[in-house]
Amino acid sequence: MNRRTLLLTLGIGCPAATVLGWGLSEWMLAGRQAEPPTRSSPFGHPIGSPFSLTDHTGRRVTDRDFAGGVRLVFFGFTHCPDVCPTALGYLSAAFEGLEPAEAGKVRALFISVDSARDSPELLAAYVANFHPAVVGLSGSEAEVEQAAKAFGTYYRKVPGDGDAYVMDHTASIYLLDGEGRLRGYLDSHEPVGAAVAKIRLALDGPPSA
Amino acid sequence: MTLHMSRRIATVALLVALASAPPLPAASQPPGGSTIEVERAWTRSTGPTAQTAVAYVAIRNRGTAPDRLVSASSPEARVVEMHETTMEGGVMRMRPVQGGVAVPPGGVVRLEPDGGGVHLMLVGPRHAFGRGERVPLTLTFERAGNVSVEMTVEAAGARRPAAEHGGHGHGDHTRDARPGG
Numbered sequence: 001m002n003r004r005t006l007l008l009t010l011g012i013g014c015p016a017a018t019v020l021g022w023g024l025s026e027w028m029l030a031g032r033q034a035e036p037p038t039r040s041s042p043f044g045h046p047i048g049s050p051f052s053l054t055d056h057t058g059r060r061v062t063d064r065d066f067a068g069g070v071r072l073v074f075f076g077f078t079h080c081p082d083v084c085p086t087a088l089g090y091l092s093a094a095f096e097g098l099e100p101a102e103a104g105k106v107r108a109l110f111i112s113v114d115s116a117r118d119s120p121e122l123l124a125a126y127v128a129n130f131h132p133a134v135v136g137l138s139g140s141e142a143e144v145e146q147a148a149k150a151f152g153t154y155y156r157k158v159p160g161d162g163d164a165y166v167m168d169h170t171a172s173i174y175l176l177d178g179e180g181r182l183r184g185y186l187d188s189h190e191p192v193g194a195a196v197a198k199i200r201l202a203l204d205g206p207p208s209a
Numbered sequence: 210m211t212l213h214m215s216r217r218i219a220t221v222a223l224l225v226a227l228a229s230a231p232p233l234p235a236a237s238q239p240p241g242g243s244t245i246e247v248e249r250a251w252t253r254s255t256g257p258t259a260q261t262a263v264a265y266v267a268i269r270n271r272g273t274a275p276d277r278l279v280s281a282s283s284p285e286a287r288v289v290e291m292h293e294t295t296m297e298g299g300v301m302r303m304r305p306v307q308g309g310v311a312v313p314p315g316g317v318v319r320l321e322p323d324g325g326g327v328h329l330m331l332v333g334p335r336h337a338f339g340r341g342e343r344v345p346l347t348l349t350f351e352r353a354g355n356v357s358v359e360m361t362v363e364a365a366g367a368r369r370p371a372a373e374h375g376g377h378g379h380g381d382h383t384r385d386a387r388p389g390g
Contacts, residue, residue: 081263081330082294083301085253086322089366117260125256129365154300164332171301189323 042152044206047174047182048073051147053111056123056136063150063180070106070202072186073174075153077114077167078126084110085129087173090188092131094195102203103133105178111147112138113155113169177202244272245312245353249319250360251370252344257337262286264329264346264360267319270312277351278310278318285344287333293326309351322368338362 048071049063072091076084091108098106110127112118115138123136139147148155155169173186175198183202186195249267264283270276281289291306310327312318320327329346338344343359350356363370 078259079261080303081253081261082292082303082322082328085263085366086368087366089364089368092366122258122260125258128256129254158302158304160305166303168300168302170299171296172299 042182043184044181046180048147048151048176049180051143051150053137053139053143053147054120056120056127056138058120061137066107066109067180068178070178070199071174071176071180072106072108072199073111073151073176074108074172075111075113075148075151075155075169077112077169078118078122079114079166083171087171087188088127088130088134090186090192090195091134091173093192094186094199095131095133097192097196098199102200105203106133106199108134110134110136111144112136113144113148113153113167114157115139115141115144175199175202177206179206181206244274245270245276245350245356247348247356247358249370250346250358251363251367252331252338252360253367254340254362254365255334255338259334259337260332262331262334262338263322264289264331264344265321266329266346266348266358266360267317267321268310268312268348269317270314272352273314274352275314276312276353277308278312278348279351280309280349281329281346282349283331283344283346285335285338286331287335288331289346290330290332292328292330294328312350340364 052060052062055061072094074084074087074091076087078084088108088110095103095106095108108131110123112123118136118138120136120138123138127134127136137147138144147153151174153170153172155167157165158168159165173188175183175186177183184198186198246269247266248269250264251266252262252264255262264281268278278291281291283289291310292303293306295302295304306327310318310320320329322328340362342362344362345357346360347355347357361370361372
């Protein structure tokens with residue numbers, strides 16, 4: 001092998017191998033991410049991180065701003081007059097059922113999946129009808145998509161007449177403990193006392209093994 | 210005069226008219242002796258920027274013929290739509306009701322929260338609905354025609370009206386019917 005062939009082989013071969021290797025590893029990583037989670041239950045595992053959104057007062061927040069406290073997380077939109085107010089009314093009633101010292105350690109996050117319409121101003125007027133512990137969160141399409149991904153929440157825009165549309169969305173109310181682990185779900189069909197009991201369990205710390 | 214000004218004047222005029230008008234009875238019978246009674250009409254309080262509001266009613270058919278709620282309107286909303294909420298696999302969906310809501314003879318159809326059923330959506334409320342106010346609503350039936358009621362404004366997340374005893378036929382034995390197409 002002469003010197004020219006060697007240089008040519010190294011000059012083309014090395015970059016080509018690098019590109020091929022990089023591409024292959026990217027492909028393998030993407031494949032791994034697409035695999036379904038292997039664990040059988042989401043309970044007790046961290047959920048809802050990361051996200052970066054704007055709260056109803058206009059302040060930029062991330063999931064870390066709510067760390068340490070118990071969180072009740074519900075996805076919805078302010079054009080929803082039926083199910084969303086019912087859920088937020090249920091959460092407000094649960095807050096009323098807690099002692100003030102307990103309620104102070106709990107936040108309800110109402111995350112809007114309607115990034116096109118729900119501004120912080122609209123959310124502020126919407127959450128003002130409920131318990132002060134309810135925080136309205138909105139963001140750009142990409143930010144909301146990331147937040148939904150962090151919780152494994154589904155949502156979809158459904159066109160209606162003209163420029164009207166509604167949003168399909170997961171109706172679960174996620175209950176996260178202070179460590180950000182999913183402790184269960186609240187269900188607005190259950191008595192408010194059930195929600196209060198579940199929130200207290202999450203306030204008490206990790207479940208005994 | 211700007212559009213903004215004329216809107217403001219219209220809103221003030223509406224509020225004044227509302228404040229001075231005596232409340233209508235919760236159920237009214239149009240001339241001709243309708244067999245449809247609308248009870249328990251209520252809505253939820255909303256903020257000044259709300260784009261939608263809700264209306265819940267119980268519709269009683271005292272007649273012997275089936276009837277059908279085909280549309281609704283309110284002077285305090287741009288349009289009133291009939292929507293059905295369904296839950297499939299944990300996902301909430303809201304869709305327009307096709308063909309109205311059937312009200313069988315001798316039955317009561319309840320449009321209420323949480324039923325996984327039908328509600329009326331007031332699109333473009335003209336102003337905030339405050340608790341204790343009353344909001345007019347007209348329901349149009351295939352046979353009975355128009356029935357006008359006044360909705361009480363309840364808390365934003367209310368599941369039912371605060372004052373449940375309106376004196377309209379409690380405790381009788383008409384069969385309940387689920388809202389349906």
